[in-house]
Amino acid sequence: MTVRRRGAALEDSILEAAWTELMSVGYARLTMEGVAARAQTGKQVLYRRWRNRAELVITAVRHHIGSVADQIPDTGELRSDVLAVLQRMTQRQRDLGPEILHGLMAEAPDLAPEFLTVIDGVMTTLLEQAEKRGELKVTDLPVRVVTLPADLLRHEMLLTRHPIAEKPLVDIVDQVFLPLVRASISSKVSD
Amino acid sequence: MTVRRRGAALEDSILEAAWTELMSVGYARLTMEGVAARAQTGKQVLYRRWRNRAELVITAVRHHIGSVADQIPDTGELRSDVLAVLQRMTQRQRDLGPEILHGLMAEAPDLAPEFLTVIDGVMTTLLEQAEKRGELKVTDLPVRVVTLPADLLRHEMLLTRHPIAEKPLVDIVDQVFLPLVRASISSKVSD
């Protein structure tokens, strides 16, 4: 070993090695030793930075695919905005695959709550945009309805092993979300 | 060792040992060796019957808490029927705890689809009962809406680490499911 890396350069190498390892052997069979070997470094270097597999992998995943909240759609219509968000979510699931998702869910307890708050924020923004356009009143909607499209999609991701097609997304929006939004508006009138 | 067990007696001992082990150390730290030791038998006896940890645990769980479909509520009203099913689901989740649920989901790919079909059948029965009473027409409802209460609850179970209270169940039924059922009926009229 002639050159010895440090700081960010080293960390990037490790995260990239972890990602490659993740893609080639999956989560269940990813080992700290494997990552260290691929990154041409020692295990101790990994354990100095992450307490376990799960934390390392989460960092690696975040490092490679950003957050759904990174860019919020604004198409001028609530329906297509929501659909766009759901599509972004499925894209991320496709990148990871179900095995990694389940593995992380089982081993990283802190991950799930974060999913919730992130999407919550995004959906709230979408609804505020719609409200500004006069499509609806945000206050009409129970929180449960606001997070519902993402919740249903997430459920689908966790319970099926295959990547999710376009149809379920459309169904969620058209058969569940939008009817509820409409019902909420008309019930407000009859109050 | 004086007495040597066989057949069902032996199998029951093992399943009970597995359950006890599950309750005392959780799923992640349950080992085949631990179960064998507690059941006072050898590992080979386990491997003769189950291919791995996940299958053994699934059998043990089924052996101790039956299926949601074991008894289908019939209270005379759709709302309370659905609530009763959701309550039975949360009861089972309480018995298991989130850690076991996640562990099994990650390691036993065949488990998830089964959840889906079981609840699907139960909900369909509830709706047929309601239809017989004249509460609604089953054909009005998209499949997505039929499975929706269970789907949402399952989502909640998988994403929160604590047992689920009564309120979310009521919210799911009153803020999401029933409004959709009603909307579906009235939209049918205006078709």
Add this chain to the structure above:
DNA sequence: CTCACTAGAGACGCATCGTCTCTTATGACT
């Protein structure tokens, strides 16, 4: 009473964990 079957027990080789140790490259500070 005999015998095929398999329970009970644990040794085995392998993989991986997380810790520890050792040498030596590196960059910050004189």
Add this chain to the structure above:
DNA sequence: AGTCATAAGAGACGATGCGTCTCTAGTGAG
């Protein structure tokens, strides 16, 4: 330029659990 604390690279280490294999001796069927 020279010194030095720091941490990188490498791998040995004991522990643990996997899944397989082997051996013996209960046990129920006939």
